Amino acid sequence: xxxxxxxxxxxxxxxxxxxxxxxTRQSGSHIRLTTQHLGEHHITIPNHSPLKVGTLSxxxxxxxxxxxxxxxxxxxxxxx
Numbered sequence: 001x002x003x004x005x006x007x008x009x010x011x012x013x014x015x016x017x018x019x020x021x022x023x024t025r026q027s028g029s030h031i032r033l034t035t036q037h038l039g040e041h042h043i044t045i046p047n048h049s050p051l052k053v054g055t056l057s058x059x060x061x062x063x064x065x066x067x068x069x070x071x072x073x074x075x076x077x078x079x080x
Contacts, residue, residue, distance in 0.1 A: 001075045003056055008049035012056070015078050016043075019067065041066045 013023065013031060020037035029047045034040065043062060046055065057071075064074040 001072060001079065003053055003060070003075070004079055005053060006050050007056060009045045009047040009051055010049075012051065012059070013045055013047075016045075016063070019063065035066075038067055 009029075009031065013021070013033065016033060020035040021033040021043065022035070023031050024034040024042075025032045026047075030044050031047055032042055032044050034042050041063075043059060045051075045059065051059075060074055060078075061071050064071045067074070069077075
């Protein structure tokens with residue numbers, strides 16, 4: 001599956017709520033999300049529109065590693 005090219009930071013934050021990620025703080029346009037699901041994990045999302053493909057790819061890879069899924073599995077769940 002291809003990475004979406006038109007996804008904004010705020011849209012990604014909404015999608016990640018299903019994995020238990022909640023905003024914990026903000027510094028400028030960067031929002032830090034934290035989850036307690038499968039242990040504590042933090043991820044920083046730039047609130048830009050659209051997110052750069054490399055940035056989105058790195059975020060997805062980091063979350064996939066935390067929840068023990070492949071990057072493709074996570075993308076199918078998030079964007080289908």
